[in-house]
Amino acid sequence: MKNIMIVDDATTVRMFHKGVISSINRHIEEAENGVEALEKALKAPIDLFLVDINMPKMDGYRLCQEIRQRDELRTSTVIMISTESAKLDEERAYRSGANFYMSKPVDSEQLKVLVGAILGDAV
Structure with missing residues (x-):
């Protein structure tokens, strides 16, 4: 079972992403911000994070930095998904x-294709 966390302050975005990437061999967690995501991720291993940038409490950039600094999360894959589309944001x-x-x-x-390639399975 692969563990995925969708981190976005918009419920509709989380629901959309969950609908796109859900499958029988994936467990999907959700979080509204970086603080909640980090707390949940430290309790259970996460294989893949889908992270928004603009969120309250802790933005996606800071969450990603926190993930990379923690031994238990460092090897997790992070996909940033944001409305920020400037090259500098990327x-x-x-x-x-x-x-x-x-x-x-x-x-x-x-x-769907990217998540399947990262996790080594198909939706």
């Missing part, structure tokens, strides 16, 4: 430790 995401960057609105087929 570069900052990678500097923060993101493995991939996608702009909203996300192409559902691209997200």
